[in-house]
Amino acid sequence: MTTNCGTTFRSIVLFSVTIITALSCSKKINTLSESDPWKRIELTIKNIPQTKFQDKIYNINDFGAIADGKTLNTSAFEKAIKACAENGGGKVLVPNGKYLTGAIHLESNVNLHLDDNAEILFSLNPKDYPIVHTSWEGTEVMNYSPLIYAKNKTNVAVTGKGILNGQADSTNWWIWSGGKNYGWKKGIPSQNDPANRDVLVEMAEKGIPVSERVFGDGRYLRPNFIEFFECNTVLVKDITVINSPFWILHPIKTNNIIIDGVTVNSHGPNNDGCDPEYSQNVIIKNCTFNTGDDCIAIKSGRDAEGRRVAIPSKNIIVQNCKMIDGHGGVVIGSEVSAGVNNVFVENCKMDSPNLDRAIRIKTNSKRGGVIENVFVRNLEVGTVKECVLLVTMFYNVYGAQTGNFIPTVRNISLENITVKNGGKYSVWAEGYKESPVENITLKNVKIEKVDSVYLLKNIKNIHFVNTYINGEKADQNIK
Incomplete structure (x- = not known):
C-alpha cells in the first residue's frame, strides 16, 4: 500500500511538473510570437503534417x-x-x-x-x-x-x-x-x-x-x-x-493544407482564386492568381451561420505568390462572422491595371467578426486601381448590409513595400465611432504615385514609419 501511494504521489508530482513545463514553453512561444509575430510562421510550418x-x-x-x-x-x-x-x-x-x-x-x-x-x-x-x-x-x-x-x-x-x-x-x-x-x-x-x-x-x-x-x-x-x-x-x-463556375480552391473547416505552385486563370463571376473558410494552418505559396474576383479571400462564414459555427480562420500564410487581375490581391472577407486572425503575407508580387487593391479587409455590421493580426512584408506592387490597403466596416453587396454586429478590426502591419502606382489612396480605412479600426502601421513603405495619401474615418492609431508617398516622407502618427 505504501509503495502504491508513493508511486501515485511521484506520478502526481511528475504530471504537475510536466504541465508546468508545458505551460512555461507555451508562454515562451506566445512571448516570442508577440515580440516578433513572424516567428509564428516558423511554428505553423513546422507543425503542419505532410x-x-x-x-x-x-x-x-x-x-x-x-x-x-x-x-x-x-x-x-x-x-x-x-x-x-x-x-x-x-x-x-x-x-x-x-x-x-x-x-x-x-x-x-x-x-x-x-x-x-x-x-x-x-x-x-x-x-x-x-x-x-x-x-x-x-x-x-x-x-x-x-x-x-x-x-x-x-x-x-x-x-x-x-x-x-x-x-x-x-x-x-x-x-x-x-x-x-x-x-x-x-x-x-x-x-x-x-x-x-x-x-x-x-x-x-x-x-x-x-x-x-x-x-x-x-x-x-x-x-x-x-x-x-x-x-x-x-x-x-x-x-x-x-x-x-464559381470559387476555385475552397478549403472549408479544413486544417493543415498546403497549396503550392498552383496557377489559377479564370475570369468569371465570383471566380475567387482561393477561399480558406473556417480553416486553420493554411500555406499558400508559389502560386499565380489571375482571376475575375479576389485572388485570395480568407473567410469564416456569413452572418448567423458563421456565428453558429464559430470557427475562426487562422494561421494563414501566403508566400511568394503572384497576383495579376482581381478585385484584391489578399483579401479578408466579406463572410467573416466567425473571425480571422494571424494572417501572414510575404514576398509577393501584385501588378495589373485590373487589380483593384493589394490588401483588402471587408466586413459590415451584418457580418461582424473580429479580424486581427494581419502582417504583410516584402511586397512588390506595380499598379493597383484603387488603393494599396483598404479596410472597411461598411462593405455592401446585393443591397444594404447593416445589422447589430459591429465588427472589430485591429493590428495591421505593412512593412518593406514598394508601389509604383497606388491608384486613389495609399490607405483607405473606415470604422465605426464605437469600434474604430485600430493599430495600422506602414513601415519602410515607398509609394511612388498615388492620388491621395489616405482616406480615414474612425481610426485609432495609424503610424507611418520611414514611409515615402509621392516623394515625400509621411512619418507621422494619427491617434
Missing part, C-alpha cells in the same frame, strides 16, 4: 477511361479512386490526354495526379454533379457537388502539372450569376431570382438545418471547383485551373 502516399499507381485508363475529350469518364475516375482507397491508398494517375468527367469525389490516402499534358474537362451538364453537403458564399447548403470534392477525408491530394478545365463561360455556368457582362439577359433565370440565393440566406438566419436546405436543380447556385470539406492534411500542388 501528406504521404503508398507507392502504388492506379491508372484511370485501366478502369475504362478514354482520352478523347468526349466520352464521359465519371465511372472510370470513381472506380480508380475506390480501388486505390480500398488497397491502402496511392496515386490515381491521369495520363496525358483529354478526359471528360462529371464530379470527382476523393477518398483518404488518395493522390489524384495529372501528367504534364493531361487535361480534365468537366461536364457542363448540372446533372453530372450530385447533391452534396457543400457551401455557397459562406452558407452551408445541399447543392451541386463541387467539381472535385472531398468530405471528412485525411491525407488527400491533387497534384501534377496538368490542367483542370471547368469549361465555364458566358453560355453556361457564368450566365447563372445574373451578370450582364456574363451573358445574362432579362428573362433568363439566375441566382438572383427570389427563390434562390436570398432564400438560402434566410434559411440560415432562421437556423434551418443544412439537411433541409436542398437546392440544386432550378436554383442556379453554381458549384465550387475544388472543395475540401472537414478534411485534414491536404496538398494541392503544381496544377493549373481554368474556367471555373
Whole structure:
C-alpha cells in the first residue's frame, strides 16, 4: 500500500511538473510570437503534417477511361479512386490526354495526379454533379457537388502539372450569376431570382438545418471547383485551373493544407482564386492568381451561420505568390462572422491595371467578426486601381448590409513595400465611432504615385514609419 501511494504521489508530482513545463514553453512561444509575430510562421510550418502516399499507381485508363475529350469518364475516375482507397491508398494517375468527367469525389490516402499534358474537362451538364453537403458564399447548403470534392477525408491530394478545365463561360455556368457582362439577359433565370440565393440566406438566419436546405436543380447556385470539406492534411500542388463556375480552391473547416505552385486563370463571376473558410494552418505559396474576383479571400462564414459555427480562420500564410487581375490581391472577407486572425503575407508580387487593391479587409455590421493580426512584408506592387490597403466596416453587396454586429478590426502591419502606382489612396480605412479600426502601421513603405495619401474615418492609431508617398516622407502618427 505504501509503495502504491508513493508511486501515485511521484506520478502526481511528475504530471504537475510536466504541465508546468508545458505551460512555461507555451508562454515562451506566445512571448516570442508577440515580440516578433513572424516567428509564428516558423511554428505553423513546422507543425503542419505532410501528406504521404503508398507507392502504388492506379491508372484511370485501366478502369475504362478514354482520352478523347468526349466520352464521359465519371465511372472510370470513381472506380480508380475506390480501388486505390480500398488497397491502402496511392496515386490515381491521369495520363496525358483529354478526359471528360462529371464530379470527382476523393477518398483518404488518395493522390489524384495529372501528367504534364493531361487535361480534365468537366461536364457542363448540372446533372453530372450530385447533391452534396457543400457551401455557397459562406452558407452551408445541399447543392451541386463541387467539381472535385472531398468530405471528412485525411491525407488527400491533387497534384501534377496538368490542367483542370471547368469549361465555364458566358453560355453556361457564368450566365447563372445574373451578370450582364456574363451573358445574362432579362428573362433568363439566375441566382438572383427570389427563390434562390436570398432564400438560402434566410434559411440560415432562421437556423434551418443544412439537411433541409436542398437546392440544386432550378436554383442556379453554381458549384465550387475544388472543395475540401472537414478534411485534414491536404496538398494541392503544381496544377493549373481554368474556367471555373464559381470559387476555385475552397478549403472549408479544413486544417493543415498546403497549396503550392498552383496557377489559377479564370475570369468569371465570383471566380475567387482561393477561399480558406473556417480553416486553420493554411500555406499558400508559389502560386499565380489571375482571376475575375479576389485572388485570395480568407473567410469564416456569413452572418448567423458563421456565428453558429464559430470557427475562426487562422494561421494563414501566403508566400511568394503572384497576383495579376482581381478585385484584391489578399483579401479578408466579406463572410467573416466567425473571425480571422494571424494572417501572414510575404514576398509577393501584385501588378495589373485590373487589380483593384493589394490588401483588402471587408466586413459590415451584418457580418461582424473580429479580424486581427494581419502582417504583410516584402511586397512588390506595380499598379493597383484603387488603393494599396483598404479596410472597411461598411462593405455592401446585393443591397444594404447593416445589422447589430459591429465588427472589430485591429493590428495591421505593412512593412518593406514598394508601389509604383497606388491608384486613389495609399490607405483607405473606415470604422465605426464605437469600434474604430485600430493599430495600422506602414513601415519602410515607398509609394511612388498615388492620388491621395489616405482616406480615414474612425481610426485609432495609424503610424507611418520611414514611409515615402509621392516623394515625400509621411512619418507621422494619427491617434
